[in-house]
Amino acid sequence: MTRPSKDPATLIPLKHSTYRVLLALPDGELLHGYAIMQAVSEMTDGRETILPGTLYAALARMVDAGLVEAEEAPDDDKSGGPRRRYYRRTTFGRAVARAESERLRALLDIAVAQKVISGGKK
Amino acid sequence: MSLRSTATRIFTLATRAFPQGPRHDYAAEIIEAFERELASQLQERRRWRALVFVVAASLDAVKSGLGERRRSRRSARAAADAYMVEIGGRNERRGKGMRMGMSWLDVKLGFRMLIRYPGLTLAAGLALAIAIGIGAGWYDLTGDLFRPRLPLPGGDTIVEVEMRNAVSSEDERRLLHDFLTWRQEVRSIEDLGAYRTLERNLILGDARPEPVTAAETTASAFRLASVPPVLGRPLLDSDELPGAAPVVVLGYSVWQRRLGGRTDAIGQTVQLGRITATVVGVMPEGFAFPVNHRMWMPLQTPASGYPPLEGVPIRVFGRLAPGVTQAQAYAEVTALTERLAAASPRTHEHLRPRVLAYGGESPGDRTWLELIIKNLPVLLVLLVACANVGTLIYARTATRDAEIGMRYALGATRGRIVGQLFVEALVLASVAAVVGLAAANWALKWGMAAYFSGQSGGLPFWMNPGLKFTTVLYATGLTITGAAILGGLPALKVTGARAQAQLRNAGTGGSTLKFGAVWTTAMIAQVALTVICLPPAMGISHEALRDRQIRDRFPAEEYLTVRMDLDREASATPSGEESATAFAARREATYREFERRIAQESNVRAVTFADRLPGMGPAVRRAEVEVSAGAPPVSIANLWTSAVGPRFFEAFEIPLVSGRDFHDGDRTADGRTVLVNEAFARRYMDGASPVGRRVRYASSDPAAPEPWFEIVGVVRDIGMTPTDLGEAPYVFRAASAATTYPLVMGVRVNGDPATLAPRLRAIAVNLDPGLRLDEVRSLDEIVWTVDVPMVVGAGAIVAVVSLGLFLSAAGIFSLMSVSVARRTREIGLRAALGASQRRLLAGIFSRALVLIGSGIAAGNLMLLLIVTLNDEIELADVWDALLMTSAVMLTVGLLACLEPARRALRIHPTDALKQA
Structure with missing residues (x-):
């Protein structure tokens, strides 16, 4: 298993799937896999989806890297079906998400400066 | 659905x-x-x-x-x-990977393998150490032989010009006439100079005289060497002129030792034998140009020049002009020599010049021959060693297939595994190389010191005893090549496409790799080679032991030996020296007086001389002897000869068996008498007395046969020249001190001969300052020096053949171990089904027996072929050796099978079934 890295910069740039999963997990909340799929779709108004294979491959890597942590289902889980795991973004995962966001914002600033896009908030 | x-x-x-x-x-x-x-x-x-x-x-x-x-x-x-x-014993982080699938981890594992398989490490390491040691030593020696690196500015452009007689194949050194012509006309070689080597007694006041190796040289030697003196000046062209005041330039060690390094040495006069010369300069430490000289005097040449092939023998050197190659210089000198030959066919018809790299034998720009001589023997030795060691390494690799299979399963690539096995072999080869290089370094230092100890002046200045940096680089190349053969080839084979599939299934029972045809053939060849080498090794070691024992019986420790010679007087002859007749007379008189004074010493029992004393290296000539009156003479291939002075046989206690001893009349130029030893009579006279028969040396020119000598007496064998047929046949001629070269005195003393040495020097300097004594040593010491190469050579041959025997045994052991490992299940099942131990062993070891038998048969066939092709060896002579060798090889081979046999018989059927 890969040892969790303490320096977020070592994981930058992130894979697109990893970044989306990190953003789909709000601070402190526990989500199961399907909920993460839905969260990704919702936060992008359905423009982006993540398929189960990509999602779980990303989750496996992220658990190894310490970006998310997995927990067994809480006792009050009423979803039915097989016992599932829930995932929570770690503090380190949050730091990595911020580092990646800053990298992307820097690129966005360049695009704005070059008038590739307008600078106003969409 | x-x-x-x-x-x-x-x-x-x-x-x-x-x-x-x-x-x-x-x-x-x-x-x-x-x-x-x-x-x-x-x-x-x-x-x-x-x-x-x-x-x-x-x-x-x-x-x-x-x-x-x-x-x-x-x-x-x-x-x-x-x-x-x-x-590996340490939980370290993995180091940064090396290229081509190797890592430092492999190096660590390589060292662990050395410890884990001590038998293989010892056998394989020793074989590789010998191969790399011999290879590096040979490369180093041939480097000095062909093209030594001169530690002088532009040393690679310095050449030596030689002249060789094409008929006699001997070097012609009387080149003063040619040298003066070359100096005037040759343009492709600059600073052309000449020198000759002399020994001179350096005498300072009452201090003990010391013989010093001096060069009588042209001043151009100093221009060519481009090394300034530390004091004073070098020799100048004006010093060469006839009549110039005698001057000398001293070497650093002589200046330090004899003059205490005094800076006021310049201008002092010193006695050089019979000449008084002024010191004009001191050269820096290490300077010994042209060869190993410690003192330099001008080579004076008369303005009138010399007739062809007259004057003292010299050697000629020079520096190639800028842009000129050795071949171009050779062409120019050859053209000039042809012109001289046309002008003087009597002297120059058969003379051929050679332009060689200075101090070496290279006839020009690098040739294929030079490369082949330098490298081929080395590579052959390495190849033989690799073939030997390869069988062992392959066997070990074959037993590790489970480990290799596990690495495959864990995702290792083929390159990674080949890399690992290569690095393991490289570690083994590197350790062996260090041992081999250390041994070669020691052997070269010891060998050079021993070889040059007998020559005045010692080592040439360009030779550094020990290995050169380039040799170490060369040995590194050999090591990597060896490792590639040893580790790389078996690795490629065990990780081949077919083997990979087997490896992935490893662990399901027994080893999966086979001891293939290549390695089996290599092992048969190895056994055959050992069989061939055993008889000569046994013969040589037996001979060396026998010779040492025989020589030990002679009381050589009672004799002091000394080489004596005399400086020539300067005179007005064409060569600038006294005439041969005058010098011979003076030499005879000086020796007689010297001998008389030594005999007066209280502890001296006898004094004599010869050109070589008993136990010194032999002088062997071809000859023919009249066995009976009227019969055609019988040819003798090897007749030992010695020229002996008066009372020689008394001094060495050799009694006369028949006939008479020499008298003074035999020592004249017309004397045509010889004495022979009993061995001569036994071997050639068939029981008849040789007294009255005649013997003569073989002549290279049938038109001018050598004169006959009459045998006047027979003496008892000395026992110092043993051969396979007993003492060597000897012919003794009567010698006079006037004309015997070298003149070696033998002084028999009561007590330790070393105590007489200082007295001899004192007597000599009192008698004549030009009387030089050299190599003052006990005869015992000289006999040992002569015997050392024989003893060391025999020891080396025995060691190498023993190693071959050991490697053969180790190879057979490995083959059988692999075979037993592969057939664990089969052996177990057969044992379970009731097969007897005898049948089991026969089944397993039939292959080993076939291998040993094939090797012995091949070796014996080769031996018989050698005997058939060589007329001098009779089959009856080698029959015993052949049987004995076969028995030894068979015994060793069967002993090597013992442990695998024990393992095979201990396989339990249940263990075999568990693996199934």
Whole structure:
């Protein structure tokens, strides 16, 4: 298993799937896999989806890297079906998400400066 | 089957692309997520979108799964390396990987292998050390032989010009006439100079005289060497002129030792034998140009020049002009010599010049011959050693197939495994190379010191005893080549496409690799080679031992030996020296007086001289002897000869058996008498007395035969020249001190001969300052010096052949071990089915017996072929050796089978069945 890295910069740039999963997990909340799929779709108004294979491959890597942590289902889980795991973004995962966001914002600033896009908030 | 369940099955199948671990952890969740999304799509009645989702999700699962497999393989490799570190005894982080699939970890493992297989390390390491040691030593020696690196500015452009007689194949050194012509006319060689070597007694006041190796040289030697003196000046052209005041330039060691390094040495006069010369300069430490000289005097040449082939013998040197090659210089000197030959055919008809790299034998720019002589023997020795050691390494590799299989399973590539085995072999070869180089270094230093100790002046200045840096680089190349053959080739074979499949199944019982035809053939060749080498090794060691024992019986420790010679007087002859007749008379008189004074010393029992004393190296000539009156003479290939002075036989206590001793009349130029020893009479006279018969040396020119000598007496064998047929046949001639070269005195003393040495020097300097004594040593010491190469050579041959025998045994042992390991299951099952031990062993070891038998048969056949082709060896002579060698080889081979046999018989049927 890969040892969790303490320096977020070592994981930058992130894979697109990893970044989306990190953003789909709000601070402190526990989500199961399907909920993460839905969260990704919702936060992008359905423009982006993540398929189960990509999602779980990303989750496996992220658990190894310490970006998310997995927990067994809480006792009050009423979803039915097989016992599932829930995932929570770690503090380190949050730091990595911020580092990646800053990298992307820097690129966005360049695009704005070059008038590739307008600078106003969409 | 509903669409939903079909879609789930397809997706579940796609998730099998994930490796087992993640699939086990996440499959349920991933399928649940898929089903929930599919259900959501179907609930909204978007069937086409649902179908697209199923296809996309399935493809995505395959793609992600394969990605996870790659990641998993990388992790497994890291884990395998961590495991190897752990079993390597240290839990260190893996170092940065080397190129071509090698890592420092492999180096560590290589060292662990050396310790884990001590027998193989010893045998293989020793063989490689010998091969690399011999290779490096040979390369170093031939480097000095062909093209020595002169430690002088532009040393590679300095050449020597020689003249060789094409008929006699001997060097012609009386070149003063040619030298003066070359100096005037040759343009391709600059600073052309000449020198001759002299020994001169350096006498300072009452201090003990010391013979010093001096060069009588042209001043151009100093221009050519471009080394300034530390004091005063070098020799100048004006010093060469006839009538110039005698001057001398001293070497640093002579200046330090004899003049205490005084800076006011310049201008002092010193006695050089019979000449008084003024010191004009001191050269820096280490300067010994032209060869090993410690003192330099001008070579004076008369303005009138010399007739062809007259004057003192000299050697000629010079520096190639800028841009001129050795070949161009050779062409110019050859053209000039042809012109001289046309003008003076009597002297120059058969003379051929040679322009050689200074101090070496290289006839020009690098030639193929030079390269082949330098490298081919080395590579052959290495190849033989590698073939020997290769069988052992291959056998070890074959027993490690389970480990190699595990590495495959953990994801190691073929390159990685080949790299590991190569590095392991490299570690072994490197350790062997260090040992081999250290041994070669010691042997070269010792050998050079021993070789040059007998020559005045010692080592030439360009020779540094010990290995050169380039030799170490060369040995590094040999080591890597050896490792590539030893580690790389077996590794490529065991990781070949066919072997990989077997390796992946390793662990299901026994070893899977075979001892293939190549290695089996190599082992048969090795056994055959050992069989061939055993008889000569036994013969040589027996001979060396016998010779030492025989010589030990002679009381050589009672004799002091000394080489004596006399300086020539300067005179007005064409050569500038006294005439030969005058010098011979003076030499005779001086010796007689010297002998008389020595005999007066209280502890001296006898004094005599000869050109060589008993036990010194032999002088062997071809000859013919009159066996009976009227019969044609019998040819003798090797007749030992010695020229002996008066009372020689008394001094060495050799009694006269028949006839008479020499008298003074035999020592004249017309004396045609000889004495022979009993061995001569036994071997050639068939019991008859040789007295009155005649003997003569063979002549190279049938038109001018050598004169006959009458045998006037027979003396008892001395016992100092043993041969296979007893004492060597000897012919003694009567010698006079006037004309005997070298003149070696033998003084028999009561007590330690070394105590007489200082007295001899004192007597000599009182008698004549030009009387030089050299190599003052006990005869015992000289006999040992002569015997050392024989003893060391015999020891080396015995060591190498013993190693060959050991390697053969180790090879057979390895073959059998592999064979038993491969057939564990079969042996166990056969034992379970009631096979007897005898049948089991016969089944397993028939191959070893065939191998040993084939090797012995091949070796014996080769031996018989050698005997058939060589007329001098009779089959009856080698028959015993042949039987004995075969018995030794068979015994060693069978002994090597013992341990594998024990292992085979201890295999329990249940163990074999467990592996099945």
